[in-house]
Amino acid sequence: MADCIFCKVARKEIPARIVHEDTQVVAFEDITPQAPTHTLVIPKVHIATLNDIGPADEPLLGHMMAVAAKVAKDKGLDAAGYRLVANCLEGAGQSVFHIHVHLLGGRRFAWPPG
Numbered sequence: 001m002a003d004c005i006f007c008k009v010a011r012k013e014i015p016a017r018i019v020h021e022d023t024q025v026v027a028f029e030d031i032t033p034q035a036p037t038h039t040l041v042i043p044k045v046h047i048a049t050l051n052d053i054g055p056a057d058e059p060l061l062g063h064m065m066a067v068a069a070k071v072a073k074d075k076g077l078d079a080a081g082y083r084l085v086a087n088c089l090e091g092a093g094q095s096v097f098h099i100h101v102h103l104l105g106g107r108r109f110a111w112p113p114g
Helices: 005-010 055-074
Strands: 018-021 025-029 037-043 082-085 101-105
Touching (some): 018 055
Antiparallel strands (some): 037 101
């Protein structure tokens, strides 16, 4: 998607503070952090919502989780804990229609969320 902001980040057309990149995903710092650590993990391929995922995407989603855990460890969050959030559609808070995982940490989180 030519006009997708996360596709532009993945193609390096928009600057971002990238903390991890490989052939499948990019992880970068959120520009409006909701916690002391707020990193986004996005696939390089455009998938608009979690509703658009098919069986062929399952390895990519697993890789996104593994990268999120690696970034959490790199940031020293693995001992204290962290939260991963994936929103689907506006009603759940999705504002950029390119699937992504929010890695949040560095503070205590309440339950239930929202």
